[in-house]
Amino acid sequence: MRFRIAIVAMLGALILTACGESDRASDRLQVVATIYPLGYFAERVGGDRAEVEVLVGSGIEAHGFEPTASDLLALGDADVIVMNGIGLEPWMDGAIDAIGDDFTAIVVEAADPTRAMEGEVHTHGEEEGDHDEDGHHDEDEGEHHDEDADEEGHHHDEDEGEHHDEDADEEGHHHDEDEGEHHDEDADEEGHHHDEDEHHDEDGHHEGEESALDPHMWLSPTLAALQVERIRDAFVSADAANADGYRQRADELIAELNALEQEFAEGLDACRHDHFVTSHAAYGYLAAQYGLEQISVAGLSADVEPSPQRLASVTDRVTELELGHVLVEPVLSDRLAQTVARETGVELLSIHAIASVTDNELEAHGDYFGLMRDNLANLRIALECE
Numbered sequence: 001m002r003f004r005i006a007i008v009a010m011l012g013a014l015i016l017t018a019c020g021e022s023d024r025a026s027d028r029l030q031v032v033a034t035i036y037p038l039g040y041f042a043e044r045v046g047g048d049r050a051e052v053e054v055l056v057g058s059g060i061e062a063h064g065f066e067p068t069a070s071d072l073l074a075l076g077d078a079d080v081i082v083m084n085g086i087g088l089e090p091w092m093d094g095a096i097d098a099i100g101d102d103f104t105a106i107v108v109e110a111a112d113p114t115r116a117m118e119g120e121v122h123t124h125g126e127e128e129g130d131h132d133e134d135g136h137h138d139e140d141e142g143e144h145h146d147e148d149a150d151e152e153g154h155h156h157d158e159d160e161g162e163h164h165d166e167d168a169d170e171e172g173h174h175h176d177e178d179e180g181e182h183h184d185e186d187a188d189e190e191g192h193h194h195d196e197d198e199h200h201d202e203d204g205h206h207e208g209e210e211s212a213l214d215p216h217m218w219l220s221p222t223l224a225a226l227q228v229e230r231i232r233d234a235f236v237s238a239d240a241a242n243a244d245g246y247r248q249r250a251d252e253l254i255a256e257l258n259a260l261e262q263e264f265a266e267g268l269d270a271c272r273h274d275h276f277v278t279s280h281a282a283y284g285y286l287a288a289q290y291g292l293e294q295i296s297v298a299g300l301s302a303d304v305e306p307s308p309q310r311l312a313s314v315t316d317r318v319t320e321l322e323l324g325h326v327l328v329e330p331v332l333s334d335r336l337a338q339t340v341a342r343e344t345g346v347e348l349l350s351i352h353a354i355a356s357v358t359d360n361e362l363e364a365h366g367d368y369f370g371l372m373r374d375n376l377a378n379l380r381i382a383l384e385c386e
Helices: 002-019 036-049 069-076 092-102 125-130 147-152 166-172 185-191 221-238 240-267 284-289 308-321 335-344 359-365 368-383
Strands: 029-033 050-054 080-083 106-109 118-122 209-213 275-280 293-298 325-328 347-350
Touching (some): 029 221, 036 050, 036 368, 080 221, 221 240, 240 284, 240 368, 275 308, 293 308, 293 335, 325 368, 335 347
Parallel strands (some): 029 050, 275 293
């Protein structure tokens, strides 16, 4: 993957050199967001003062995204770049380095690393033979499965892009002094000891899995509001003359997110179940906020296929807990979820990670809020809420 990014970076640098700095047809802020929810928040905060482009296109799985030469052009021309951080965009530093001295954008990592919690990183199914009875890897990887490694958020899958040790901080999170300082051990200790670490054995999270920080903060309305605040502050820094407008629009959006949070709190207050099964482990923040537990077929990255042991563990949990549904993301293949459904006789429902959405989803649901309310409706069905 690094080789492919390097090639793209060189192409982008050549294009930037050949074309020179582009002339703008507008005096509005040029904003590039990496994923849909951040682009939506940026559009709402920016209003008619910002032109927003989203890099991860319709229906593309965000964890496996790699920038193209045209993406590098957009980044090079941006006033503000809104990224999630917490390892979701491991390619960003290489892209910025490729742009070189012409790079002037303010880069904001919207996710607050001090609120980060650990998620699941499932190993490749074909590697399962290297595990011992506790699900640990052989000596090449086993040293990463002790408590110290989990607390520091280390892992071994380059595709996941979760680089949370000191070297990774220097390479991956140097865009903002106020934010980069949080990617140390103290930040990990503050933020990611919520529910999942306490339920590994009970929920089958011990079979061939590692820990990494979960980037999916936008799926919690409360944490999404904090992302909006960071985006607002970046816009104010980039365009102080229009600061009042950015602040007003951000306040309006945060009020809507607070109302959405209340809808989730009331909708998930009285339910038969407190566990739900998902196609991949994107819903840890949402689950933790409302006293729930996700049981995921795949880990933080849906690109990494779970092992047969993992599938068997999920199937056992569905039967044990008498669950009636598996929640599947429309942008992902439902093949593995279908396997669980066949084995247990449960039904499939949709749930949206919202990092990337299709045109059909936007037509059906409107925007971030419509997608989140659809998530709530199907969670209520899966959890059998009153």
